[in-house]
Amino acid sequence: MKDLTKNRWKFLIIPALIVLAGVVLYIVHGGFNFDVEFLGGVRMQVNLHTDFDNGEIADLVQQNTKDTVSATVQKGTTNEIAVIKTPPVDDSVKDEIFNALKDKYSLADEDLISVSSASASFGLEVQRKALMYTLLAIICILIYIAIRFEWRSAIMAVFALAINVLVMAAVYAITNIPINTTFIAAMLTVIGYSINNTIVIFDRIRENQKLRKKNETIADMTDRSINETLGRTINSTITTLITIVLIYFLGVSTIKDFALPLIIGIIAGAYTSIFIASTFWAAWRESNMKAKAAAAQERKSNKKNK
């Protein structure tokens, strides 16, 4: 691959399109699909043993609860499993809902596959905590890179990361996958993984920079470094993807919801590491060196004139 640094702005097009699609579907879906851990409320998974209509179940819930709860209903792993979610409600509501379903579909107690409930304040706290620790992790990584490499590398690594995180968020908006605590785990995995890739390339740049010949520009040297590490970047992305893709195809629904964003995040992580982090670093570094050289030139000519 040639002229990576020169074409760096073009590489932003694909992530931009994904994020744009995310924004559109964010509006269509009316926001993220926050799970009860984040918003509070009740989520229950019930095996109805028969195909059902989402709206019908929602009506049933509304009619059979004291406070006429308006729930959202989705299909679960199979078309016979209903996933019912309510806003924060009184704890007794979940019994009301299940009893209504039990009567209508003549279910047994075991058909209630899972129930979660959380109070609204608990949800808010998890949200706040999740955000705080994600930022903390990023800051720690930033400091480490700034120490081991240079501050420009740290900033560019985080820039690539930000694109990555936006792409991931877009994936959640596009697929409408529920955002719960596994979302945080997925985000942080991708952050860690993407940084991992970026660092291996930066490491090569660090090494090549020491031996750089006068006639090789920073951009060329960076392009060379990216190409030299390309085999590793691709191969290790493939090995990581192998396991996660398998988990996606074989896993149960909760783990599927975790695996899909990870797959996309890891691909995006490799992409931003190859095409964005170091190319933008190189351009920045080069313009900085040119400016320095120009300043030195100016000082020289000033001296001569005197």
Place this chain on the structure above:
Amino acid sequence: MKKKSIVTLCFVVALALILNYVAFIGFNIAGYSYDGAFGEKGIKKGIDLAGGSVITFQAATDSPTDDQMQVVESIFQTRMTNAGYTEARISQSEGGKITVEIPSVTNTDEAADLLGNVAKLTFNDADGNVVLDGATDIKDASYQFGQVEQNGPSIPYVKVEFNTEAREKFANATGAAAARTSDGTNYISIEMDGEEISRPSVREEINSESCVISGSFTPETAEMLANQIKSGQLPFDLTVVSKDTVGAELGPEALRSSLLAAAIGILLIMIFMVIMYRIPGLIADISLLIYVGLIGLAMGVFHVNLSLSGIAGIVLSIGMAVDADCIIFERMKEELRLGKTIRASITSGFDKAFSAILDSNITTIITCVVLYISGIGTVTGFATTLGIGVILSMFTAIVITKFLLKQLIGIGIENRSMFYNTKANKGGAEA
């Protein structure tokens, strides 16, 4: 030299196989036994894998002290042990939160009631004066079934035993109450958390070391009450802030499918590595095998609480474990293409790869540490397994892979095509 290297190599492979056998199936030699990572003494399965309930309580007081939370924890422990939930796990988190995980129990609401009640038991006289306090005066409480009154029906009831002092107090109180027969206030009111559960009439002074609480009990509620009285009263109210129930069928299915994914994944990675890196790929496979064995052993020996997200962490770490090998082998290929000998390529490939391996793994470890201290349930599980995985994979890549590659030098393979595609053009990276 050559012979010795071949023997060493075979020895390591045998060791890797034994390690995996021990880690996942276990052993039983001379009285020492271990039944593998998934055996009884191995990993603890999280609720999402075993099925069960998770309840988080919040102390309904502004700033509970550590001592108070400790009291709550030990009371919870007693209540659950008495109720037969012996495998329950309790963990505290900041701000007066306490989370209880009860495997295999899906009746979450009942468990929440059992644990969350303060259980402040008092005996009051008709004027509302407390004559006996459950926290200080009761020695024991037990659930009984039988006749409370002569010729009466058999009903469930709770028998409360007093200590010596309480016996005296109770005698005094009943004596005083009996004296009030004329206006009908000759009773003792027994209250639990401010709610009257029983109001026995008193006709004469009762000097006995025990008394009976009967009311409209079912065997279950009577047993729960006895359990709560016996375990003592909580220092403050606790409110339930979140409850999770995972059905018994969902859990095992999740574990089975994840393990299957991991097993197939490892196999595919092994094949991939051999195709991409040939003989060194085979070395990476042996390292990976050792890595899998080590992680299985570590999880089992340290009784790691394994949840779905924890499995995801392991599976991810397997993918990342071979990353270090990829870095090393790519480097070796480059050195080989420059025309260096196999021996020199292995040594310098290793040295040059080291800084990249170190820096990339340390950033992952940083993420794991931050995640671990976040204390968010599913996230800590993920951080633990990924963290252990990354550290172990650094060990296998840096120590084991290097050791095995040295044996390769010892065997003295001269055929360079066993290391890389010699026919590709020299600048092979220019893809």
